[in-house]
Amino acid sequence: MQRKTAATMERARRLFERSGLSLDELGQRMGYSGDPARKSAWQFLKKTTDPRLSTLERFAEAINVSLADLVK
8 A cells, every 4th residue: 555655646746746836836725824835735745655635635626636646
């Protein structure tokens, strides 16, 4: 299961890079406000190894992809 999670996070990073969003914009679209938005988005993309489903859902919605495409 850990390999699938690693693949999902790698896919998330690639999708973020293609989205053209800044970390601030991503964080805000994921529901964070103010100063924590950028840090929260960065932590999700760079530090998360076992994300919660709700976080993956917020990320997918923020960059306009389906959850299925993110976790395939």
